[in-house]
Amino acid sequence: MADLLETATKAESFKTLLTLAEAAGLVNTLKNPGSLTVFAPTDDAFAEIPATTLASWMQDTSKLKRILTYHVVSGDVRSDDLNQIDEAPTLEGSVLAIDASDGVKVNDAHVLQEDILADNGVIHVIDKVLMPALVAVE
Template sequence: MADLVETAASVGSFKTLLTVVEAAGLLDALKSPGSLALFAPTDEAFAKIPATTIASWMEDIPKLKKIVAYHVVPGDVRSDDLLQIDEAPTLEGSIIAIDNSDGVKVNDAKVLQQDILADNGVIHVIDTVLMPALVAGH
């Protein structure tokens, strides 16, 4: 198998995500051994955000790093785990809410596909880019 970055690249619908992960300097974190759960917004999810907003993130690396790290949860968090928890801590430092009352949602993002396995974790595909509270107001 491949690591999270290689797995995301092979799926083909995470080009923008991989661009921002690289810009944020988090490629190594997503390639490292251990176990991580990546809530991966699709290219369509990023397309909902104005290009000027994404461009401003790319110029503010600390902010970009927070946004990207907010999509990563330490540990091997798979679909059966998502059904048993209502929140999870992120690498960014704050908490994401998990709602499984009608499908699975992470904050306001719908989980489109679960449990794409990689050597060092799992990818859950989401339809919306997650914004940590510290960044959302800026």
């Protein structure tokens, strides 16, 4: 099996996420052994964000890192776990709301695909980019 970075690269629907992760210096985080859960927005989800906003994030790597680490939870949180919890602490420091009452939602994003397994964790595909509360949207 491949690590999270290789798994996301092979999926070919996370090009924007991977580009931003590289810009934020998070490549090693996604390659490290240990276990992480990534709620990965698709390229379509990032396409909903204005190009000027994405460009400004690329210039502000500290903000970009906060946004991206808000999509990552420590540990291997699979679909069975998502159905039993109502929140999950992120690497960014905030907490994601999990709602499995009608499909699985993370904050206001729908989980499109669950349990893409990697050597060092799991990826859940989501349809929106999540924003931590303390990061202002431009």
